[in-house]
Amino acid sequence: MSTRENILGRVRDALKRKVSPQDTASIDAHIAAHPLGMQPLRDWEPELRFRARAEALASTVEKVASLQSVPGAVARYLVVNNLPTGGICWPSLRKLDWIGAGLGMEDRPARGDDLVGVTGCFCAVAETGTLMFLSGPDTPAAASLLPETHIAIVEAARIVPFMEDAWALLRAERGSLPRAVNFVSGPSRTADIEQTVTMGAHGPYRVHIILVG
Amino acid sequence: MRVALFVTCLADLMKPGVAFAAIRLLEHGGCTVEVPQAQTCCGQPAYNSGDRATAIALARKVLDEFEGFDYVVAPSGSCGGMVRAHYPELFRDDPATLKRIEGLASRTYELTDFLVNVLKLESVPGDFKGTVTYHDSCSGLRELNVKAQPRALLALLPGVTLTEMNEAETCCGFGGTFSLKFGEVSTQLADNKCGHACATGADAIVGGDLGCLLNIEGRLRRRGDLKSQVLHIAEVLAGETEG
Amino acid sequence: MELRSNEFKARAAANLGNEKLQKGLGLIKVKAVVNRANAVAEFGDFETLREAGKEIRNRALADLDLYLERFEREATARGAVVHWAENASEACRIVVDIAKQNGVKTAAKSKSMVSEEVGLNDALIEAGIEPIETDLGEYILQINDAEPPSHIVMPVIHKTAEDVADLFHAKHGTPRKTDPAALTREAREILRPKFLSADMGVSGANFLIAETGSTLIVTNEGNGRLCTTLPRLHVAITGIEKVVATLEDVSTLLRLLPRSATGQAITNYVSLHTGPKRLEETDGPQQFHIVLVDNGRSKLLAGEMREMLRCIRCGACMNHCPVYQAVGGHAYGWVYPGPMGNILTPSYVGLENAVALPNAATMCNQCGVVCPVKIPLPDLMRKLREEQMVRGLKPWTERAGLALWGWAAQRPALYALGTRIAVRFMKWLGGSEKLIHRLPLASGWSDGRDFPAPAGRTFRELYKERRT
Structure with missing residues (x-):
């Protein structure tokens, strides 16, 4: 008998199953229905909640009218904060007019020494002020992780109230999960030394969110 | 109403004044207070030490001695909690006793809880300053x-x-x-x-x-x-x- | 990790006088406990959320075999390789074999308590593979001669910034600095190239999702994301009990876990991994292995400790435990300290190897009321005490004392006589001060306290007199 069979056998014994059940209806039904669990009271408007929460988690947020205004907003943010005006962006954003805004954005995979990374996102979750990223050829995961500054572009219309709404959107639009789903809530941080919260542990030191819409 | 005082072993030995004070408060609230004389201990020391058999034996003893009263009151959350929160678990495999134990548990109170929530006292005899x-x-x-x-x-x-x-x-x-x-x-x-x-x-x-x-x-x-x-x-x- | 749980009593007593440790532990009360309380209050109906969390974990455990098989099927369909490990040595062998087959020289690790439990680092080192702990706290411990963690969420809670300053200065050869932000930056700069060059990333999994075959990790630092994104291999090692049914179920649990652990509404990063790198993706591991470890868990499922398998490893029980707050995690002598450890350690390593732990609690139930999945921790400790009694694992003095006292307590006349003698003796011991400086047969009590002597007569004696 393999280890797998031994372990599952002991689990079945513990659960007092006489035979290995062919009938998995009990769990299939629950998974198929995937009922909602407990959500907090929703007494807020999603976009306002998202902004307030994201800012409370030390992200910065601004809003622009359209995608065409994004490169200008990125340029202003970088200049005002005395940050480099070049970096990498998701391939999905290569068509934006970065050069016109005075920026040098390369649509290549992130390297360890890249300082600025610009990404979109799949959607955002209002409850916790969280960005949701799906990995893919045009939306690589490392772009939101390796650079010290992460700028994320979020369509205001894609702010959903709860994480469960994000799963519903994912099921509807993609059907299945990509390799990596990353929820990001502010800059990377640690409190390991004397429980003192410190930004920029291994990921970005700062996260800037540009809402579009 | 007939109230049995569960003295608690610590009050019995170390601070009898606590038990007398409890009687005074209960009588102040209009209770007829009785003190079953054969009582010893609720069994919590045995229970928390893993000596389940002794805990069960002492719980049965408490049940026999205190079952006939309208209420059982203890000047201790620890002993009161033993009866209310833990006795039923001791008899989970003994349905007949469990029913009696649950009855006893529902009539057992910690002193201040009883004074406030059952007697609804609006005055007390003390004059502490x-x-x-x-x-x-x-x-x-x-x-x-x-x-x-x-x-x-x-x-x-x-x-x-x-x-x-x-x-x-x-x-x-x-x-x-x-x-x-x-x-x-x-x-x-x-x-x-x-x-x-x-x-x-x-x-x-x-x-x-x-x-x-x-x-x-x-x-x-x-x-x-x-x-x-x-x-x-x-x-x-x-x-x-x-x- | 070396098992030292039977030394609990001596190590706990020694730690009471360790000033640095006490400074770190003191922060738990003013930070972790306060932060949790604020986060719970801000959420609203946290009690209903705890009940929901308990139900979700119970549902998964009630059909654990089916959920594990479903998880395996979904994960495999996405290209992950699922391995099953009976025990610690098998788990290590599986990971070492994967590493060897793929020519791995270095492995970047994010925090995993199961990897501590099975002793993975030692196994990797023995096989000539260098493990690199990347969680800041775990990294500090690793460069301090592989010191064990003292908390499951805050592994270096026993260290001060000064300690870390000395350690970094000595090990990195850099100018000494004490600012936590500067120390964090230094660790980041040292670890970044190691992430980039590591052949293998090792992570744990906070949850396994049966619906999608995904592993889920929560981190704040981002090291978990780096370990699972950059190296060409990703190995996730976790316990079989971590499975939950759906993405919705895990969403509910994610409202409980960070609030209970650190008082955060959500951790900085929540990452789900479903299979290896897909076609045309520019990052992600080429292979994704998931090692499901039993190591005693199926045995727990069969017994009275089953409820312990609901545990989601938040650490709230230890943060709120007065004993843990006083003695720290190392005293518990194994991977899991505090109330959860009082149950898991004897369950996994044998009751005889952790005799003190189920008794090392005042039964105050502070742990039980904060547990996000409502594990009745004191009740489980008590059941282990019962097992100790049955198996004769309690000292004879305790057994004899209990037997004598229990025997007398069932004989009211004898008990009355005995107590009358005892209170008179104690009155005499108290003398004119009315304080007993040394209690016979109970020096543990009176070494640090003076027992207030009784007045010399039992209540029942006095009551009988007054009523007649």
């Missing part, structure tokens, strides 16, 4: 939800000012046999409690469980504090602080 701070004993607080009751009763005494200590809900480190087995750790926790209590500057540290109170007083005295009083809530409310 001074500032007090209240230690919330773990069993009473977390098994019986005793928190507001003692404070409501203290508020009936015009001469009493309650000053809350920090970490009032944190364990004093007694824990029954824990205080013997892990004396150093237990002493440290008692010391923390004394520190918080003394920082209030209260004249008396008051609580509802003698186990905790002896532990706190024991540490206070070793720290050299011979002045601060350590009193059971029944003594403060009844005015019988001697005994």
Whole structure:
């Protein structure tokens, strides 16, 4: 008998199953229905909640009218904060007019020494002020992780109230999960030394969110 | 109404005045108080030490002695919690006894809980004057939800000012046999409690469980504090602080 | 990790006088406990959320075999390789074999308690593979001669910034600095190239999702994301009990876990991994292995400790435990300290190897009321005490004392006589001070306390007199 069979056998014994059940209806039904669990009271408007929460988690947020205004907003943010005006962006954003805004954005995979990374996102979750990223050829995961500054572009219309709404959107639009789903809530941080919260542990030191819409 | 006093073994041995104070308060509230004479212990020391057989034997004894009363009242959240929260578990495989035990459990109260929620006392006979701070004993607080009751009763005494200590809900480190087995750790926790209590500057540290109170007083005295009083809530409310 | 749980009593007592440790532990009360309380209050109906969390974990455990098989099927369909490990040595062998087959020289690790439990680092080192702990706390411990963690969420809670300053200065050869932000930056700069060059990333999994075959990790630092994104291999090692049914179920649990652990509404990063790198992706591991470890868990499922398997490893029980707050995690002598450890350690390593732990609690139930999945921790400790009694694992003095007292307590006349003698003796011991400085047979009590002597007569004696 393999280890797998031994372990599952002991689990079945513990659960007092006489035979290995062919009938998995009990769990299939629950998974198929995937009922909602407990959500907090929703007494807020999603976009306002998202902004307030994201800012409370030390992200910065601004809003622009359209995608065409994004490169200008990125340029202003970088200049005002005395940050480099070049970096990498998701391939999905290569068509934006970065050069016109005075920026040098390369649509290549992130390297360890890249300082600025610009990404979109799949959607955002209002409850916790969280960005949701799906990995893919045009939306690589490392772009939101390796650079010290992460700028994320979020369509205001894609702010959903709860994480469960994000799963519903994912099921509807993609059907299945990509390799990596990353929820990001502010800059990377640690409190390991004397429980003192410190930004920029291994990921970005700062996260800037540009809402579009 | 006929109320049986569950004296508790610690009051019986160490502070008889607490039991007399409890009787005085219950009679003040109009109860006919009886004290079953064969009572010894609720069995919690055995239960928490893993001696289930002895715990069951003592629970049966308590059941036989206390079953016939309208209510059973104990000046202790620990013993009250043993009956209410743990006795039913001891008889989970004995449906006939379980039914009786559940009846007993539902009629068993910690003293302050009974005074406030059953008797709905609006006055108490005591005349204590001074500032007090209240230690919330773990069993009473977390098994019986005793928190507001003692404070409501203290508020009936015009001469009493309650000053809350920090970490009032944190364990004093007694824990029954824990205080013997892990004396150093237990002493440290008692010391923390004394520190918080003394920082209030209260004249008396008051609580509802003698186990905790002896532990706190024991540490206070070793720290050299011979002045601060350590009193059971029944003594403060009844005015019988001697005994 | 070396098992030292039977030394609990001595190590706990020693730690009471360790000033640095006490400074770190003191922060738990003013930070972790306060932060949790604020987060719970801000959420609203946290009690209903706890109940929901308990139900979700119970549902998964009630059909654990089916959920594990479903998880395996979904994960495999996405290209992950699922391995099953009976025990610690098998788990290590599986990971070492994967590493060897793929020519791995270095492995970047994010925090995993199961990897501590099975002793993975030692196994990797023995096989010539260098493990690199990348969680800041775990990294500090690793460069301090592989010191064990003292908390499951805050592994270096026992260290001060000064300690870390000395350690970094000595090990990195850099100018000494004490600012936590500067120390964090230094670790980041040292670890970044190691992430980039590591052949393998090792992570744990906070949850396994049966619906999608995904592993889920929560981190704040981002090291978990780096370990699972950059190296060409990703190995996730976790316990079989971590499975939950659906993405919705895990969403509910994610409202409980960070609030209970650190008082956060959500951790900085929540990452789900479903299979290896897909076609045309520019990052992600080429292979994704998931090692499901039993190591005693199926045995727990069969017994009275089953409820312990609901545990989601938040650490709230230890943060709120007065004993843990006083003695720290190392005293518990194994991977899991505090109330959860009082149950898991004897369950996994044998009751006889952790005799003190189920008794090392005052039963105050502070742990039980904060547990996000409502594990009745004191009740489980008590059941282990019962097992100790049955198996004769308690000292004879305790057994004899209990037997004598229990025997007497069932004989009222004898008990009355005995107590009358006892209180008179104690009155005499108390003398004019009315304080007993040394209790016979109970020196543990009186080493640090003076017992207030009784007045010399029992209540029942006095009551009989007054009523007649």
